[in-house]
Amino acid sequence: MLQAINLTKIYGKYEALSQLNLSVDKGEIFCLLGQNGAGKTTTINLFLGLLEPTSGEALVNGVTVKSNDNKTTGMIAYIPEVVQLYGNLSGIENLNFFSRLAGFKYTNTELHHFLSKAGLQETAHLKKLSSYSKGMRQKVGIAIALSKNADYIFMDEPISGLDPKATLEFTEICKELSHEGKAIFMATHDIFNAVNVGTKIGIMKEGKLVHTSNTDTISATELQALYLKTI
Numbered sequence: 001m002l003q004a005i006n007l008t009k010i011y012g013k014y015e016a017l018s019q020l021n022l023s024v025d026k027g028e029i030f031c032l033l034g035q036n037g038a039g040k041t042t043t044i045n046l047f048l049g050l051l052e053p054t055s056g057e058a059l060v061n062g063v064t065v066k067s068n069d070n071k072t073t074g075m076i077a078y079i080p081e082v083v084q085l086y087g088n089l090s091g092i093e094n095l096n097f098f099s100r101l102a103g104f105k106y107t108n109t110e111l112h113h114f115l116s117k118a119g120l121q122e123t124a125h126l127k128k129l130s131s132y133s134k135g136m137r138q139k140v141g142i143a144i145a146l147s148k149n150a151d152y153i154f155m156d157e158p159i160s161g162l163d164p165k166a167t168l169e170f171t172e173i174c175k176e177l178s179h180e181g182k183a184i185f186m187a188t189h190d191i192f193n194a195v196n197v198g199t200k201i202g203i204m205k206e207g208k209l210v211h212t213s214n215t216d217t218i219s220a221t222e223l224q225a226l227y228l229k230t231i
């Protein structure tokens with residue numbers, strides 16, 4: 001389980017995140033909505049251990065995240081908005097490089113398997129990244145996350161800039177991963193996709209989580225109205 005307990009981050013006098021309390025179980029997809037500057041990335045960075053909280057705790061599987069130790073790093077994977085990969089290497093070479101960096105050594109067959117599971121067509125596995133679309137890059141990002149064998153996957157605006165087909169493919173893969181028992185925490189601006197892919201929705205405003213609901217209790221139109229009223 002992912003848990004935030006009174007998680008707070010203050011920069012100088014500015015409270016970027018204020019007393020956040022939430023939990024995300026394995027098998028759940030939590031979609032965090034909020035305007036620019038609401039505190040979504042700050043929340044993710046605190047879970048990743050890239051930031052130290054001012055007070056409160058972020059816990060992964062019951063273990064408190066600390067920026068100066070790596071007890072939780074092995075349990076988590078991160079997919080940013082733009083997955084940074086080497087353009088002159090192929091998809092499989094990138095995956096091999098980044099999974100080795102994370103301490104894993106896979107056979108060629110296993111690497112192909114991760115790429116296929118992430119939805120990347122087999123014909124693309126050996127092509128250079130410089131020829132990939134944004135959606136294909138995202139899939140390599142998913143494959144890297146899969147190769148880490150992490151139960152908790154963080155995503156920061158992962159579908160931003162993807163076309164509808166690539167968005168749908170990404171959504172399907174997220175659902176598949178959650179059915180396999182992964183917990184996904186996603187920051188997004190896409191209300192309709194959040195309702196489609198998420199099991200839980202949160203709305204953040206000025207560092208505070210002002211609304212949470214299960215997606216089976218709210219429609220996209222209702223959420224949109226609520227979002228516009230809330231922010």
Ligand SMILES: Nc1ncnc2c1ncn2[C@@H]1O[C@H](COP(=O)(O)OP(=O)(O)OP(=O)(O)O)[C@@H](O)[C@H]1O
Binds near residue numbers: 011035036037042043
């Ligand atoms: N290092 C920093 N020093 C001071 N303020 C910061 C720092 N990092 C973030 N902030 C501020 O904290 C607030 C929350 O930022 P954050 O990046 O978490 O927002 P966000 O919800 O992810 O926004 P976006 O949708 O634009 O990515 C913003 O007002 C931002 O300017």
